[in-house]
Amino acid sequence: MALDYAILPARLGDLLAVHALEHRCFDRDAWGWFDLFSVLVANVVRLKAVTPTKLGQGGARLVGFVVGDPRPSQGFAWIATIGVHPDFQRRGLGAALLAAAEAQLTEPRLRLTVRRSNAAAIALYEKFGYRTVTVWERYYAGGEAGLVMEKPHGAG
Ligand SMILES: CC(C)(COP(=O)(O)OP(=O)(O)OC[C@H]1O[C@@H](n2cnc3c(N)ncnc32)[C@H](O)[C@@H]1OP(=O)(O)O)[C@@H](O)C(=O)NCCC(=O)NCCS
Structure with missing residues (x-):
């Protein structure tokens, strides 16, 4: 069955839910409270994926989050984080x-x-x-390398 979801702007009021999601998605790479607070008030692109909760419970459950960080003076933007709750992965979110x-x-x-x-x-x-x-050796916690991936906007 198709997943019922919406992509909406994320706001400061989503801080608790985004923090919980980060820890489910990223483990030791999860952003802490300060970074998440900063990004939720900064002039960046921040979006959440929400699914309706069970009938009668109201509200919506935040199950995905992405941040795009524009750097206009450098000519590119970073996809700074993207995560989907493990229970909702591989469904297109x-x-x-x-x-x-x-x-x-x-x-x-x-x-x-x-x-x-x-x-x-x-x-x-x-x-x-x-x-x-390019590859940034020992970029991540634990010493693993980071791949820097790039594309022209609109490609793919
Ligand atoms: C990476 C991540 C965001 C993908 O989210 P998702 O909702 O599962 O992805 P989608 O269902 O939209 O998948 C889109 C495509 O990505 C690829 N893909 C996603 N998960 C994959 C997997 N486990 N194995 C192989 N390909 C995969 C496939 O090409 C897939 O298309 P398909 O389902 O038609 O084959 C999710 O796995 C995640 O949150 N991981 C933990 C956090 C993380 O590592 N974030 C990235 C940090 S750089």
């Missing part, structure tokens, strides 16, 4: 969030970093047209 963030960014190039071992994310990014342009 990651692709929907990434597409929605890209659509709101206007810089000519888009960049991101990803752990070399993160096959799921790398597959998503390659599907969207990102290609590895």
Whole structure:
């Protein structure tokens, strides 16, 4: 059955839910309270994926989050974070969030970093047209390398 969801702007009121999601998605790479607070008030693209809760419970559950950080003076924007709750992965939410963030960014190039071992994310990014342009050795906690992936805006 198709997943019922919406992609909406994320706001400061989403801080608790985004923090919980980060820890489910990223483990030791999860952003802390300060970084999440900063990004939820900054002039960046920040979007959430929400699904309706069970009938009669009202509200909506935040199950995905993406941040696009524009750097106009440098000619590119960073996809700074993207995560989908494990219970909702492989149902199109990651692709929907990434597409929605890209659509709101206007810089000519888009960049991101990803752990070399993160096959799921790398597959998503390659599907969207990102290609590895450099490797940052020992970039992540634990010493793993980060792939820097990039694409011209609109490619993929
Ligand atoms: C990466 C992530 C955001 C993908 O979200 P998702 O909602 O599962 O992705 P989608 O269902 O939209 O998948 C889109 C495409 O990405 C690729 N993909 C996603 N997950 C994959 C996996 N586990 N294995 C292989 N390919 C995968 C596929 O090409 C997929 O298309 P398909 O389902 O038609 O084959 C999700 O796995 C996640 O949150 N991971 C933990 C956090 C993380 O690592 N974020 C990235 C940090 S750089």
